[in-house]
Each structure stands twice: as structure tokens, then as C-alpha cells.
Amino acid sequence: MVNKIKTLFDKVWNEHVVVAETEDVPAILYVDLHIIHEVTTPQAFSLLREQGLPVRRPDLVLATMDHSTPTTPVSSFKDLEIVGEGAAMQVRQMERNCKEFGIELLGFDSVERGIVHVIGPELGATQPGKTIVCGDSHTSTHGAFGALAFGIGTTEVGHVLATQCLLQRKPKTLAINVEGSLGRGVGAKDLVLGIIGNIGVNGGTGYVIEYRGAAIEKLSMDSRMTVCNMSIEAGARAGMVAPDDICFEYLSNKPRAPKGLDWDVALERWRRLRTDDDAVFDKSVNISASNLKPMVTFGTHPGMVVGIDDPIPDNRSDASFRKALDYMQVEAGKPMSGNKVDVVFIGSCTNSRLSDLQEAADVMKGQRVADGVRMLVVPGSQQIKKDAEALGLHKVFVDSGAEWREAGCSMCIGMNGDTVGRGQLSVSTSNRNFEGRQGVGARTVLASPMTAAASAIRGVVADPRPFLRS
């Protein structure tokens, strides 16, 4: 008997199967939106050229440049200096590839340019029920809209360009039920760090996560994106949230969302996507949001995380754990709060949206960045930059002594010249605290925008809650 009770994931998956999976062959899955950037695509376009293949559906490709691009403030992008010959070549190649294969590129001069996972939603190209892929692991971000969205490698980018399809084994489903509600000064970043700390950096391997429960339903779209963004840090293929009125409201005025009668039809379809009552997940985890504190990482992967004033755990018997603590120059038994900070970075596809900047600005207002601390604020898109400036947020940051930049991935991945120095401690709103991620020998502490701002003011890893006006 066919089981008609389905999860959100099952519904999206089933609708996109071109050829069904068997034991011998994976499914061929159709892709509705393919987002591309300059770093993981050049070799895929080369493959098309070698085989003489066109891009099957250039109209379903959204192209921009974000990783290698500078974020230094300029009056005109024509004057922009790209750091490094390789990066400059990638940018030029991207322009050439898009032109040759008929793909619209939101390039340097575009007001719609930004980080891939920020502009998809912002333009309304990200929609419930779509399958979305990109040569970037944080593609899981788009799952916040009830899309099935995941990162792929460059060979697969070539497959999608040529056929609009991917070979995929069906993943298992993991329900993460989050009850309660987040306390004051505790945000979506703290929640997802708490989840990864709970299930581990491989806790989601082989699964697509659906985040559910009262705490998730209350989150804004920006917050849901932060949570889904870091699904990959738990090893999960993707993270999803059921689309609801908060989601529909967000999309209703976005330029590429359906309009008029198309909107009504889409809305009816989107409302049917949520997981059926009594649907069964392969695995479930329950988490309470109410007890969460501001969370910070202490080690070299996102699962090594503690409450800001809690002692760093001790796991002396594990050599990898000891190595991580040595690298970070922190001690078991002591809290992360109070550790001296050199750099604060607010940005990345995890936390560079308007509400993230707003939260950081609320903490920064009337305060100064501590002496000796460099603070970089990098909006996720040129649109967010414009919106933030309209609200005067840039003035809060600049007046406090922070740098206000153009949109891009920037110091999250350090490919564009924005890096953290050797041995320096960075409190960062990005998603990875791997060794050397932000620069050779850089020590990264992942945190929320509020915690990052508080740490910039204090000059040490600091709890944001004393800075919040009630």
C-alpha cells in the first residue's frame, strides 16, 4: 500500500523525480533554481565547452559573484581592485561564461548583487516547494522557505547546467522539534549552534532536517534562514521549515515572486506543502529553546560550542579535542567570556541580513569599538546595504569605529583579501570556525550578531544581554 501521509521533504522530492530511484540507480531529480557563483563553476563551464553542450535552461540559473569579490567601499565598481590574480581571473571568467551561455549575471554593477544565499530569497527567486542547488554547501539556507535546497560539487554543477537534473539518492528525514521560545538576547544563531552542539557535526549526515515546533514557527524568515543555513554544519544534506503565513508575507512583495493570479495559485499549492499530521520521520530530536543562552564556539568546528559563561568542557582523552583547544589557546574549565578579541566580523550568508545588522546596531548604539579591535560589518547584499543606510544603521557602525563595507562573503572565507591575522581571535557571525578558515592561523569564535557587537565594545568575548534595553 502506498503511504499517502508525507513529510514536507517527501512532497517536494516526489514532485521532482524524473526517473525513480532503484537499488541499482539513483533518482534523477529535476532542479527548479540553480544558483551559481565564480568560485565553483569555471571547471563546469569548461566541461560544457569540451563536450559542445549548451546550458539547457539558462532561465533557471541565477548568477552572481560574491566569494572572490572585494568589499572595500568605492564610489564606482569600475574602480574596484580585485585582490589577487586568481580571483580577478575567476571574476572575468564568470562574466565571459555567463555571456557565452546566455545566463543573466548579477555582476559588479548590479544593485541586486550579493551573497548567493542572501539574494535568492531577497529577489523572491527562492520559493516554497522548489528544488534549489548551488555549488556551495550553505545552499541549505533556502530550505527556510520550504524548498529542498542543498550544496553540490562542480561536476554536479556541470550536470545541472547541461541537463537541469542531478543524480540523487533519497536522504532520510530528521525532525528537530524545538519547543519553548528564545529568551532576550538569544537569537536564531544561538539556537542553531545549540542544536549542532546537541546532535554533533555529523549528527545530520545522510538526513534532511525539518525544523519544527513552536519556537521555529515564531521565527522570522531571516531567523529561519540562519537556522537552515547551518544545517550543513551538522552534516545534513538540507534543512527545511514548513512554509506558513510568515513565509508568504515575506515573499508577497519580492520582485521575482509570482504576481496576481499566479500568486493565488502558488499560494494554494504552497499551503499544501507542510508535513501531514502523523507523518513519520526516520529520526526525531527534541530541543527546548527556553533554556538557551547566547552560545559561542570554543574549538575548531561548530559542534564545539558552549553557553557564553559556561565552562569549556573537558575531554582530555580525545587528541583531536586537545589539539583544538591548543589551536584556540583556550582552557577547559574556563568560560569563553573574557577572552581577548582582535577582530569582530558581522556578515556572511548566516548573519548578514537586515535584522542581523539591526540587532548588532541596537547593541552598538552610542558605544565605541574597544581600542585594538577591528570590526568589519559586511551586508549580505547591495539591497541590504541600501536598506540599512536608509535606517541609518551604517552611521551607528561607522560612529562606533567599525568599517562599513560593500556586499560579499568577505571574512567568512577570506578569499577576497578580508582576512584575520595569524593567532588573532575573531568573534564572527559566520558559520565555520575551522582552522585557518578566516586566515592562516586565525582563531574563530562563532557567535550571534548581538554577541559579536557586545564583544567589539568590551574587547573581550562578551554577553550581549547587559547591553539590551528592555
Place this chain on the structure above:
Amino acid sequence: MQSITRITSRTVVIPTSDIDTDQIIPARFLTTTTRDGLGQFLFNDLRRDSNGHERNDFVLNNVEAEGCRILVAGNNFGCGSSREHAPWALLDFGLQAVISTEIADIFRNNALKNGFIPVVVDNNTHDYLLANPGIEVRIDIEAQILTIGTDIEIGFPIDSFSRYCLLNGIDQLGYIRQQTAAIASLEENRPWKP
């Protein structure tokens, strides 16, 4: 792609858990438009000190590592970014397989598409491999058997389609393109258009 049936080699061991793709190849080396020549940057920040000199205490710099084609790594290898530059760098360096207790999803997908073989083993086998660096290992993709030294033989899982493609040197893009009619039919007949 060339067909691969089996790999026989001594092992080189990096026992660290959770080796992420940023460690396999740091992001600053991704500013390339080809897939060649990445082996020189493999594990760059572990292999070289701040002056760019090779570190004596990193195993791949040692004489014993020369000619080894099988890497034994700590738990959960390949987590993090989707960069296919990771398997490209491993292959270009001369490695052809990794053995661990768990391999991250995207890395595994990328690896198999390039003929780099991810092998998952149980904790006991893993402990034995970690404790015996340099031991001769044979990975038989056809029989799905891992032979360690002279007397340990165990099976290992590998996705059946990937195995078929590896053994026959099949290009997966060619396989998808054979389904062009089915793809066009889905595009035509689906109830809504993206």
C-alpha cells in the same frame, strides 16, 4: 573517466577527527579556473609552517608517506564546504582513497565522481588501521572487500551505481543525458512552472 577496479598500497595515517575541506585545501587556493595542479596545496596549512617550509612533524612530508595512495583519517572525514577542489587536490597529490568511520555527504559525492574512493569501516577496523600506519591495504571495488595486511578481510559499502560507473569508467553526465526525453516530459507536464 578511467575505470578503477582495485587499489593496493601502504597506508598513510592522519588520525585527526573531523578533517574538514578547509584543511584539505584552504579557501585561498580556490581562486583557480582549472582543476589541475591542486596537489601542491593539499593540507597546505598542516604541511607547511608560516614561512612556507615543510614541517617535519606532518606525516605527508615523511619518507614513509612516499608512494602511499591510501589515506587513513580520523572520524568524520571531509565535512564542511562543497568544494570539489578537495578530491581534486587529494588525487593530484597521488592519493586515491580515504578510509574513515564516516565520510561527509558532499565530499563523498564529489570523490566518487572523480574516482577517489571513500571507504567507511567499523570502529574496530578503524582503530587497527590507525594503530598500524604503513600497513599494506587492498581496496577491491569490484568485490567490495578491504584486505588489511595478510589476514584481515572485510566487506565495505559503496553505492551500487557509483561502483558500476567506477568499474566501467562511465561518465554520469552521459547517463543523465540518455534521459532527455523524460526530462522534457517532466518540464512539459508538471502542474506548475518554476
